[in-house]
Amino acid sequence: MAPVVLTRALTVQFGATTALDAVDVEIGGGVTGLVGANGAGKTTLFSTLLGLLRPTSGAVSVLGLEPRRNGRELRASVGYGSERNVFPDDLRAYDFVRHMAEVRGLPRREARNRASDALWLVGLGEERFRPLGTMSTGQRQRVKLAQAVAADPSLMLLDEPTDGLDPVQRDEMLGLIRTISEEFSIDVVLSSHVLEEVERVCDAVVVLDAGRLVTSGRLTDLAARQSGLVVELVDVPDRPGTAEAVAALMRARGLAVETVGGLLTVASDDDAALDAVRDAVAEAGARLRSLGGRHRRLEDVFTQPDPEPALDAEAPTGPPRDPMPT
Amino acid sequence: MTDAVSAASAASAAADDEARILDRGYRRYTGHRRGVGGAIRSVAWQGLRSVLGLGRPARAKVLPLASIVFAYLPAVAFVGIAAVLPVDLIGEDALPTYSDYYGFIISAIVLFCALAAPEVLVGDRRTGMLALYLSTPLDRPSYLAAKVIALAVALAMVTVGPPLLLLVAYTFEGAGPEDVGDWLVLFMRILIAGVAVTTAFASTSMAAASLTDRRAFASVGIILLLLVSASLSGVLVDQAELSDLWWTINLLAMPFELAQRIYGEPGDLPELSTWTVVAANLAWTLAGAAVVAWRYRRLRVTR
Secondary structure: OOOOEEEEEEEEEEOOEEEEEEEEEEEOOOEEEEEOOOOOOHHHHHHHHOOOOOOOEEEEEEOOEOOOOOHHHHHOOEEEEOOOOOOOOOOEHHHHHHHHHHHOOOOHHHHHHHHHHHHHHOOOOOOOOOEHHHOOHHHHHHHHHHHHHOOOOOEEEEEOOOOOOOHHHHHHHHHHHHHHHHHHOOEEEEEEOOHHHHHHHOOEEEEEEOOEEEEEEEHHHHHHOOOOEEEEEOOOOOOOOHHHHHHHHHHHOOOOEEEEOOEEEEOOOOHHHHHHHHHHHHHHOOOEEEEEEOOOOHHHHHHOOOOOOOOOOOOOOOOOOOOOOO | OHHHHHHHHHHHHHHHHHOOOOOOOOOOOOOOOOOHHHHHHHHHHHHHHHHHOOOOOOHHHHHHHHHHHHHHHHHHHHHHHHHHOOHHHHOHHHOOOHHHHHHHOHHHHHHHHHHHHHHHHHHHHHHOHHHHHOOOOOOHHHHHHHHHHHHHHHHHHHHOHHHHHHHHHHHHHOOOOOOHHHHHHHHHHHHHHHHHHHHHHHHHHHHHHOOOOOHHHHHHHHHHHHHHHHHHHHHHHHHOOOOHHHHHHOOOHHHHHHHHHHOOOOOOOOOOOHHHHHHHHHHHHHHHHHHHHHHHHHOOOOO
16 A cells, blocks of 8 residues: 655755655554654654655655655645644634645535534534634644544644643544544644653654654554563662662573663563573562563653664554545 | 324334435545535635634634725715705715725725735745645646635625625615616726726735735835835836836826726826826736736745
């Protein structure tokens, strides 16, 4: 299946500043998180995907179309939720969503119906006739999502959709995005600088740092790349130093072990490693609280990036998507 | 009684046949999509609504409405005079010509430009709507085309509407052209003159509005541009005794001078040929359009 987004050696420069530096990304279906700190190049990448910025060099393809050459056709299939949150205050939410649906190509009557439907979908059905200026940040973020989805896009690009939301609102927004993607087969690329929310909702991730690609791939693949065991010992006051003793015994058996307090991280997770952990704990007289597989968190991607980026030309970063029902 | 029950049952059955369960809710859309033309129409219509304050709080309607009232008030007054006092009694010269009418509503037109152009252009850049529009099938030229249409239609309400009102009202009162051919010629002159004035002021005011992201600055800038150019041309010709061609830098007077020529009148600046006036208006219109195009081509829209 063709990737939703494909870039090859994509470089965007503003004068002497390089916003994107030879970025190779392949994004498949589902929900993909675009992660990076402020200034990492997330918004620049979105703008380039929409054809708003001309790449300095390299190639871009979105939904099989080149943004600069087939911009109109492409943008008719894309719903965009911008980062900025300052829409016309006087306009009612319903009028705003209806207007954007019309601009994205829907006939007037269809735009009217779908504006209401989209606002109900995001939980603002009762509030749809309120002016945008009277809405809370959370409600305005939902309106942005509604206008992006109202015209039934094939792909949604959502720039910081949880910006300014409290934890409860953030959970609701992420759940909503996930639901929209799953129930209506709309692929989503959302940008965020909060790793935890990307881990929670996304199928795949693209990590940028200072305009460079740190890594990209399915979250399951990224997590699986860091194999090993995590051993947690019970802290017993009358037996100090047991963690160090267990670690020393395991090292004596040829295992690479790191200790942080009562937490031991073992590099391998094969049967020999499990036996070694069991024997070392027993020999040292330690008490085991938990023993489990070592999962790499997205945060680790920043601290220990892959030596080889996870770009795999044969496997887009998201799960395969069934053909859209017609 | 039985018949009534039967009729009620039949009506109920018919209603059942027509009854439908409407399963509302978000769903995929596979129907027809309008192209860029539809997007332009939608943005132009929204721009016009915004200029007129439609769908907005009452305070947003006050100034546009006041400008429109100022533009139509003289026309209503003249129509009233013509209705109450016979033309034979007051004389034809008592009523202004169609080209003279602009002299009564210059302030209203300038005020409307100063309100409408910033409303059409500046708001989108400030609020982030521009990035949102450019994420749709619209690109910069088609977006600007929509905005030009919105501003031109709005301005036409004060440049074409009042003379048309005069023509129609005078005609009903028997004070208009008696011959159908003359009536049509006058009608066309009103349209062409109105379009010329609209185009010139739309271009100038959009150029000024494109250079700042503050509505108030844009409004003041438009008024200053028009007034300063008028004063400067007067100083250069009258005080410095430079060539009469310097009148052509008068951005406020040139459109109305062109309107007078379209009505077949010598105008207030007979020392300038009609072709010079046409060329000056064309040049200023193109210059304004070039400024807007330059500004939006350079504008970096990233979010």
